[in-house]
Amino acid sequence: MVRDDPPLRTRSRMRTVLRERDLAGITEVLVAAERLLSWASIPQLDGGHDFVATSTALRMVEETVRRALTGEPALGEHLVSARDLADLLLRLGRAEYVLRDAAEQHRSATLRAAGEQLRALGAIASAADLIARVPRVLAALGFDRTSYSGMHTAGQLTMSEVVHVEGDAGLAAEIHRLLGGQIHRVGPADPEADMIRRRTGMLITGVADDPRIPRQVIEVFHSRSFVAAPVFAGGAPVGFLHADRDYHVEDVDEFDAELIALFGAGFGYALERARMLGRFARLREDIGRHLTGISLRLDQGFVPPSPQQLEPGAVRQLVSDREREILELLARGQTNAEIARVLHVSEGTVKTHLKHIFHKLGAANRAQAVSRWLGQEPG
Structure with a gap:
């Protein structure tokens, strides 16, 4: 079982986004409501309250004030000054506006950040590198614990293949040790x-009492709530993203479910692209090896000409198009590694082409091959 650590964060997103005076104003409104409506059930907010909890509290207080102002018989004996209640109602309206505006700004900024993170992931050509990085990138959008679980076989989830815990690599390693690689059917x-049927994300609440959640997951994560989304590549589900927050500070909400669904869809496109690039790279290498074998067999009976036999323009007829490209790059002074990057081949393939070039031109080294290519060596 994972140790019961202190909160990973000490401030919720709301407390980070709101200005101190706005946060103080909201708190003062709730304190005033508790004083004026002492007979009512006013929601209590701890130091880690979030957008959803605070918005819910403000709405409940507003509903109670409106009932009192309309003189609901059941509340008659508790009525206080109508002026005080009306003033409280106005303050509640301002507090709700401030909170709603801050929440919208936060959501917009988070969605922009998600787009930027996905564009950065799209530049990664390795599927393995993408999977290794995605939990950390997802956590940067405001989550505390994130993981990627692969679906290598239909209907089977390989849990927590990669785990990230914001600010605690040791806890991430412990979670991976306890859950990583376990198969969940x-x-x-x-x-x-x-989620696979609907191709969307989901918010799971009341985790500890949900019979659908594997017991080992509940015992390891101690989550009250989490969000998850499937990852599709090539039209098929290939994995899942999971994320939560330290419940001591705040829970995840419906916006987080929408966010991880959007992020999962974008990550799926990046993963599909990386896998396709990997297949193309392997195919290119296979074709290169095949063509090299053909070239070697053709060269076996070839007798290279002497320098005196090479007439102007004859060199260009002796070499292939690819060999001409390499000779042009050699003439510019580029190394094997630089040539390999330009032509998108391995250094080994470049070396093989150079052997063929030396053989065809009767050259002993790179400088002599370039000289003959440029027609500058004296006869």
Whole structure:
């Protein structure tokens, strides 16, 4: 079981986004409501309250004030000054506006950040590198614990293949040790099955009492809530992203479910692109090896000409198009590694082409091959 650590963060997103005076104003409104409506059930907010909890509290207080102002019989004996209640209602309206505006700004900034992160992931050509990085990138959008679980076989989830815990690599390693690689068979009633069918993310609350959640996950993560989304590549589900926050500070919400769904879709496109590039690279290497074998067999009976036999323009007829490209790059002074990068081949392939060039031109080294290519060596 994972140790019960202190909160990973000490401030919720709301407390980070709101200005101190706005946060103080909201707190003062709730304190005033508690004083004026002492007979009512006013929601209590701890130091880690978030957008959803605070917005819910303000709405509940507003509803109670409106009921009191309309003189609901059941509240008659508790009525206080109508002026005080009206003033409280105005302050509640201002507090809700400030909170709603801050929440919208936060959501817009988070969505912009998600787009930037996805564009950065799209530049990574290796599928393995993408999977290794994605939990850390996802955490940068405001989550505390994130993981990627692969689906290498239909209906089977390989749990927590990569885990990230913001600010605590040791805890991430412990979670991976306890859960990483375990196989979870996805049943038709599991949330993952529903997410695959609907191709969308999901918010899971009341985790500890949810029979659909594997017990080992509950015991390791101690989550009250989490969000998850499937990752599709090539039209098929290939994995899942999971994320939560330290419940001591705040829970995840519906916006987080939408966010991880959007991020999962974008990550799926990046993963599909990387896998396609990998297939193309392997195919290119296979074709290169095949063509090299053909060239070697053709060269076996070839007798290279002497320098005196090479007439102007004859060199260009002796070499292939690819060999001409390499000779041009050699003439510019580029190394094997630089040539390999320009032509998108391996250094080994460049070396093989150079052997063919030396053989065809009767050259002993690079300088002599370039000299003959440029027609500058004296006869």
